[in-house]
Amino acid sequence: MRTILLGPQRFMTTAGTALRSLGVDGPVATINAGWEEREDVVDELDTVLDGRAHHLRLYHRTFDVLAKDEVFAAAALAFRDRHDALLSLYRLRLHHSMEGVYDVVRRTREGEGRARGEVEGRSRVEGSGEPASFGAVDDAVEGVRHVDAWYAAQLKGLYADLDAAAPLDSSGVIAWHRGEISAALADSSALVLTGGHVGTLLRALRLFAIRIPDDLPVIAWSAGAMALTERVVLFHDFGPEGASEAEVYDRGLGRVRGVVALPHARRRLRLDDRDRCAVMARRFTDQHCVLLDDGTALELTADGGLPRGARILGIDGAVHELGAAAATSAPAGAQGATT
Structure with a gap:
């Protein structure tokens, strides 16, 4: 099972290099539902992926379901309000x-x-x-x-x-979309999950019951990287209304275990506030709080653990590199993560 977590791709594009490092041929399935209305604006992504992208269009498929399945649409609206x-x-x-x-x-x-x-x-x-x-x-x-x-x-x-x-298994339109998506994944040599709105991405992944085969290589960044984890944590210390507390927003796919993914860490975390960072590391002490900044590329080890050099928050509030001698006792211990 090969999984590569990248830093944001807005200012430093590394997805193409990561894809080539996998050494795979054939189409590359992409899930960019987090882009919402811009899901089909993919010229730049197509270029980065060497013209091999097969876009699954989960965001547009979601609206097709809402338009054709009135029972699910009503249940989804009630769920959103609750x-x-x-x-x-x-x-x-x-x-x-x-x-x-x-x-x-x-x-x-x-x-x-x-x-x-x-x-x-x-x-x-x-x-x-x-x-x-x-x-x-x-x-x-x-x-x-x-x-x-x-x-x-x-x-x-x-x-x-x-x-x-609204039992999802009883919906004909959802079943049709799921069948198409499963066939596309089966014919793909790799899967790419991009960033965007993580809530929208998670809802689409759940609606279409996305199950990533263990042997399918995955590259993900930003919201996509968060969606691969067991629990998705939202955070922003520099929001328009000031700092907001990190919140456990939802479950992820669970392909990446023992990790809280923190994209845009330098731009969204007060890394100079040792007390605040220490509290965050202690709150998620069963997992590693992993910083995914521009240029970061982390390929998980064969048993699903983080590689040496991954930057994590320690319980002392400082940033450490995983595996470094000075960090052996400082970072929060992660169950299931290889150190």
């Missing part, structure tokens, strides 16, 4: 939970008072080698994970309701 309401509640709870974490971190830095029975500031637990307040920070972060888990459970329920209201 999901919006759930996201509103999740973001409200997440904001308050994260504020609590940052309050504990600030109190720790200032050395004021006590938190959960542990001495804060510069004091040390005898023999532990770590600040006593780390227990308070971790416990506060655990509260955020609880909110994430609550949202994930509620979202799973919404999907179950959607499936019950």
Whole structure:
């Protein structure tokens, strides 16, 4: 199973080089549903992929389904409204939970008072080698994970309701599109997933039950890279309304495990804010928070792990290269990831 994660392609195009490194011949299936209305504006992509692209057009196929399957269209509209309401509640709870974490971190830095029975500031637990307040920070972060888990459970329920209201397997038009897509993937030598709106991309992948064969090489960047992971985390510290907290938005395809993909990291994360980055790494301590900046090209190892040199957030809030001696104890440990 060969999988290559790339940095954004807007300013530095590396997809062509990655494709040639695979050494495969034949058509290359592309999924660029995240581009939405621009899905068919593919001249540049065709050039990068040496004229071998076979565009699956999942975004346009989605609108064909909505136009021809009234039952699914009504269920999808109800799902969208309920999901919006759930996201509103999740973001409200997440904001308050994260504020609590940052309050504990600030109190720790200032050395004021006590938190959960542990001495804060510069004091040390005898023999532990770590600040006593780390227990308070971790416990506060655990509260955020609880909110994430609550949202994930509620979202799973919404999907179950959607499936019950409009069983996808009973739709003739969806079945027809799925058949075409499966045949195209079977005839392809590789698959490319581009960036764009990750929510739109995820909905299209789910609607058409995209299952990527293990032996089909995949190249992905930005939203496409996020969609390959087990859980898609949205983040933006420099949004138009200021910093927003990273949120566990949805499930991904799960081809890439033990990874939280962070495209455009330099442009979207306050990497100079060590406390904020440390909290993020601790929140997802079961996975590596991987920075996918311009020029990044990471081919996963044979067993699906990250290669040496992958840039990740450490629990100390710094950026480390995976496998470097200085990073062995600093980054968050990832279950299922090869280090």
